[in-house]
Amino acid sequence: MKVLIVDDEKHVREAIRYFVPWEKHHITDIYEATNGQEAMQIMQEHQPAIVFTDMRMPLMDGAELLEWLHTHYPNTKTIVISGYQDFNYVKPAIVFGGTDYLLKPLNSKQLIAAAEHAFKLWLDEEEGRQQAQRKNMQLNVLRPLYWDKVLSDLVAGQASFQELKHSLSEELGMPLFAAECRIAVISLQGADCRLLQRFHGDVGLTSFVLANVCNEVLAPKQIGFAFRSWQRGANLVLLFWAAVRETEVELGRINESIRQTYGVQMDMGLSLPAAFPEGLQTAFYQAGQGLNERNLLQREGRIHLYREHSEESGPARDYASEAQLDKLRVAVLSGDLDKMERVVDEWSDLLSGLPLLTESRFLQLQQEIVEVLKRWRPDEEISLDICYDSEGLFSVENWQDQFKAVIQRLFKGNTQAPDSQLVEEIRQYLHQNYARDMTLQHIAERFFISRENVSRKFKQITGENLSDYLTGLRVDKAKTLLQNTNLRLSQISELVGYEDEKYFSRVFKKSTGQTPREYRKQGESL
Structure with a gap:
């Protein structure tokens, strides 16, 4: 809470400072103004929660200030202090939501009671506002997920x-x-x-x-x-x-x-x-x-x-005949890497010369190729992807390179050490689950090893602490969102695994040397 005292009489401002037990309510920011215009400037700069104001002042009196506060800072609590009991001075305090009207000379007990009443009102309302804000934040995060699920079910x-x-x-x-x-x-x-x-x-x-x-x-x-x-x-x-x-x-x-x-x-x-x-x-x-x-x-x-009557007919072997699959089987059985790569080159030439190659049939073809390779290396993880170029279009050349890389890996055998495999699996798990609440104990239970072994093995293989790696991953994801979206910081914080926006900002600044807002502003200026 911040407080503003507005009165053109210095001794009145000093009396309010002296009598109110600020320390008891953890209030350290107390500002002063001698008229309504000065008060407006302080409000715009610091947004005090509580305002003590006189009614008769030069340049802008208390009635005008109360009306302005009611319009621009409706949550602010106001206590009117005046040397006049005239209804014309009391009325603005009532109309514009003053919490108390005190007469000069000030009575210390009444002043303290009025101040503590205003403090309590503001704190109670602030708690309600924060609860509503937290609820709205949760709803804003959940609403897109809700519609994703509902509409997916609907279609x-x-x-x-x-x-x-x-x-x-x-x-x-x-x-x-x-x-x-x-x-x-x-x-x-x-x-x-x-x-x-x-x-x-x-x-x-x-x-x-x-x-x-x-x-x-x-x-x-x-x-x-x-x-x-x-x-x-x-x-x-x-x-x-x-x-x-x-x-x-x-x-x-x-x-x-x-x-x-x-x-x-x-x-x-x-x-x-x-x-x-x-x-x-x-x-x-x-x-x-x-x-x-x-x-x-x-x-x-x-x-x-969508085409009601497909223009193409026949099975996937229109594109990769049984003879071509047989060539791959023979090459695999021979253990001759050069022969296997020649089969891949022939296959690529065959695909490049086709007038039509649908995704569904190409996926079927790849599955048949994988089945042949699995018979050669049944214990290996084998997959082929549809490869694209930098324009997002299918590339036979990239697919050819991928196919050869798979064969070369299978030919050489998997020489990766068990610890390296474990650490790679942990890294993949972190990349897939960075938005979740992630603890060392959770990771240890997920991979059936002790917490000490998780930390030690991860540091040995990567040269980096696991917690630092996760933090770096989350910060990188946050950078991407800050540069490419208009999401609020609270939303970005939750999307990268931090429930507390302030904690997220501290972590981000420690990692990058900039606050999230500074980073986003820098990106906008580039």
């Missing part, structure tokens, strides 16, 4: 539209009598270098930021809403309940906004128009199919419309 046919329609209308702007809808889905795989890497490979964080960009485009027209998907097959879903015939135009605007913000464009699967709400599940399926059946070799166009 998957696991939630009742009738129970949700009024909430959808009030909070998201959906018309109560919408008759038609379309759904688009986005997978972050194609965002590879330019977007996912910008957010350190964090799919959840990237989806969160991307949904905000989409909704900045959709919100002004209230034609739809983007949310993070809890269903398999998509990271982001865009539900359109209006202007469905112009959906492709709106998706183009969204993609352009993403390009301007992050330098990439996204592949989007798009459904046909469907009846609303009964067609939601079908539209969600169609959008996923549109994305899965897109031509990976296509270099132009990022919106992939």
Whole structure:
């Protein structure tokens, strides 16, 4: 609490300072003003919680000051001290919420009682304000998660539209009598270098930021809403309940906004128009199919419309024949690395010459390749990804390099020491769970070793204390959010694992030499 004493008589200000037991209430910041104008300047600079004010003063009297305080600082408690019992002086104190009206000369007991009454009122109200603020912060953090879950269930046919329609209308702007809808889905795989890497490979964080960009485009027209998907097959879903015939135009605007913000464009699967709400599940399926059946070799166009009759036919072996798989089996059995790499080169040439290669069929092909490799090294973890270039488009060359790297690793055998494997697993776990309350004991129980061993092994392998590593990871995530979002510090604090915003700020400054606000301001000026 800060206090302001406003009176043009110095001895009155001194009397208030002398009689009120400030130490008892832990009050150290006490300011003085000789008139209302000076008081206004102090209020704007320091925002005192309690104001003692005279009524008759030069330049601006107490009545004007009380009115100004009531308008600009309604939570401030005011105690009027006057040498006059005239109703014209009492009235402003009543109208503008004064807690007490004391007459001069001051009675010390009345002054102390009035001050302590004002202190208690302000503290009680401040506690209520803080509780409301904490509740609002929790709701603001949880609300996006709530809609992610509810809308994911809705498009998957696991939630009742009738129970949700009024909430959808009030909070998201959906018309109560919408008759038609379309759904688009986005997978972050194609965002590879330019977007996912910008957010350190964090799919959840990237989806969160991307949904905000989409909704900045959709919100002004209230034609739809983007949310993070809890269903398999998509990271982001865009539900359109209006202007469905112009959906492709709106998706183009969204993609352009993403390009301007992050330098990439996204592949989007798009459904046909469907009846609303009964067609939601079908539209969600169609959008996923549109994305899965897109031509990976296509270099132009990022919106992939669902096709009722696929243009391609035949199994995945149209692209990788049984003979090609047999070549890989023979090369693997021979143990000849050069022979295996030649098979990979042939496969890459085969893929490059195809007119059409859908994601779904390519994934099936990769699974067959992995099964062959697993028979060679059954105890190894083996996977192949769809590789993208810096523009987010499928790259046969990058896939070829990845395939060769996997074969070379399997050929040489896994020479990584057990301790190195353990530490790498711990690091991966920290990257996936940094937003949670993380203790050394929790990590020790998670990996079935003692706390001492966790610390020792982590320090031996990485040269860094585990707690310092986690702090650095959280600070890096916070830097990304500060530079790329307009989220409040309290929200960013919770997203990176700190419930206490002040503690988060201290940790951030200790790590970077700047407060979060200074870091964000510096980023805006670059």
